[in-house]
Amino acid sequence: MPRNPTGQIIAIVIASLLIIALGALLSMYFGKRAKSSEDWLAAPESLPLGVVVITQFATAVGGGVLIAHVGIAYAAGWSVFAYEGCVLLGFLGLALIARWLREQKFTTVPDIVSRLFGTSKAVTGVAGLAALIVPFGWLATQFVAFAKLFGELTGIHADILILTIMVGSLIFVLPGGLTSVVWTDFVFGIFKIAMSLFVAGYAIHLAGGWGGLTGKVPDHLWRPSGITAAGGEQIWLWVAAIVPGTLTNQLYFQRVFATKKVSDARRGLVLSGLTILVGGLYAGCIGLAVRAMKPGLGNPEDAAGWLITRLPATLLVVYGAFLVATIVSTTGAALQSVVANIIRDLHQNVFGRTRGDRETVSLSRVFTVVVALLAAALAILFPSALDWLVASYAYSAATLAAPIFVGYLLRERCTLRPAAALGSMIAGIAGCALAQLADTTVPYAVYGIAASVAALLILLLPGLRTKPETAANSLSTVEK
Incomplete structure (x- = not known):
């Protein structure tokens, strides 16, 4: 454990607050690009290819990768790439219809169903509820992941941490909706990719290098064939659960809707799917390294928390900032997606309430706060029952x-x-x-x-x- 835990806690808290403050400044700066309610809800035709790729990565790689995927690698080695491969398959599936999606200028997933089958309040209502439950679940889960990880780092009570990350998420979303979220995600996504690769390499270094790791971890986990170490049944279960979930996740659709060029829609999804493999590399290296250093962990998902106790003081502070950037970028994206469904599909299309641009943005901000408070309450009440x-x-x-x-x-x-x-x-x-x-x-x-x-x-x-x-x-x- 650290030699000066109090000083280190203060340093981690300061670094975390600086990251949130940076996110606030970026959000306000890029939020100025949001000129209308459409910019707040969908950022139509505004994202260059590079931004689409990085913001998809920043959205997809959140608390699940930090905890659950590291746990998969600890227990089943490179099988974590089988899991990430399922996400990649989902992205490739979306790429098949990406050009059509972009050409139609949709705002939310229910827009797609309505365009195909015709306008119906019942269809829009059911589709709207189905589209918002996944990002809302992500939101609550990220809050819980943040509380667990930073509870390990700082000893701060989980409720306080959940409320802190809730405020951070609001700061990302409120200035410009999706416009501010995607551009802030772009900046944080670059930081996340760099830190993922660095921390993965450092974890292997702690384990004694690749030679030290392979000498302690069972061969079937670290060899290339380890991609099937989880077993065929488990991998097929991932295929059955993750591929359809990715294919219908509105968070990914929204970035396609917002591409600046129609030609970039398909290319952006393919490249985004490939960047997801960076998350697999991060989780795989850390899981295997911790397996080499601490083979007797009772719960594989404790691997990431155990590694935290082994990091030197300076790196621990930077790693804390990395955790904040990772989780708050995902929570911001999920929060905005839920609100887009509520405003566009339920408030406007089902209940027929129409307002001007300024009033729509104001109402969106009110719903953003309400949804964040609800997700935080659920995360506090059910911190492990997700x-x-x-x-x-x-x-x-x-x-x-x-x-x-x-x-x-x-x-x-x-x-x-x-x-x-x-x-x-x-x-x-x-x-x-x-x-x-x-x-x-x-x-x-x-x-x-x-x-x-x-x-x-x-x-x-x-x-x-x-x-x-x-x-x-x-x-x-x-x-x-």
Whole structure:
């Protein structure tokens, strides 16, 4: 442990506050680019390719990588890349429809469903709720991760830490919504990539170098074949859970909507998926290094916390700043995404409330504070009971995957109507719920997605006989 814990705690707190202050300055500076409510909600056509790539990385690599992914590497070595590979597959899947997504100038995921199937308050409401539960779950989870990591570092009570990171998240979002979030994420994302590689290398150094590590860790974990060390069943479970979750995660869609050039939409997703592998390298190196130094940890997810106790004073302070940058960039993105759904899909499209630009931005800021307070309260009340996050991924994917991707594939082959989308989404929710109650071995998201696809195809079957020209004309009418 540190020789001067009190002095080190003060240094870590100061470094953390400086990072949050830097985030505030960046957010206010870039927030000036937000000229309208559309800029606050979607930052349309404003992001260069490099910003898209880095901000996707900054959003995706948060508390889960810092704790859970390091735990995977500690227990199963390079299998962490199998997990990250599932995220990459999701990004590649999104890349298939990226150009179309960008051309349509959407704001939120429910916009996609409405454009494909036609306007319906019921469809927009269900899709809006399904789209916001994942970023809201991320938000609460990041709060918990921050409290756990900084509890190890400073000994400060978890409730205080959760409230601190909540304030930091608000500072990132309030000035300019998505416009300020993505540009601040870009700056912090570069710092995160550099620190990830540095800390990963230092962890291997602590373990005695690569030779020292390989001499202490079982061969099947560190050799290239270690990518399958978690076992085929576990890897397939990841495929079934993570790929659909990535394909329907609005946080990733929003960056596609905001690309400056249509041509960058697909390229940005492919490059973003590749940068996610940096998170895998970080988690893999730290997990294996801690396994070499401390093979008897009872809980693999304690590996990151154990490493913290081994860092020298100066690096520990910098690492603390890295943790703040990592988590607050993800929480800011998740918070803004939830509010975009509430304002755009529920407040405007379902309840029909329209306001001017200035009033919409003001209302968005009010909802931002309310959502942050709610997420913080849940994180304080349920600091270790976050199984509902897994459920949020499952239900979101089961509700949205079929209408978006099957609807996209069939958009020119038949007439897509709101009733088909609504039936498909309800079937997905029901399939998920029944499989969850039955406690199936296969993730219940798979059953939900299968039920949703089946219901959609059945409901569209009469329309499949429609001539392609008629179907295309019908969709064009809906789009207008």
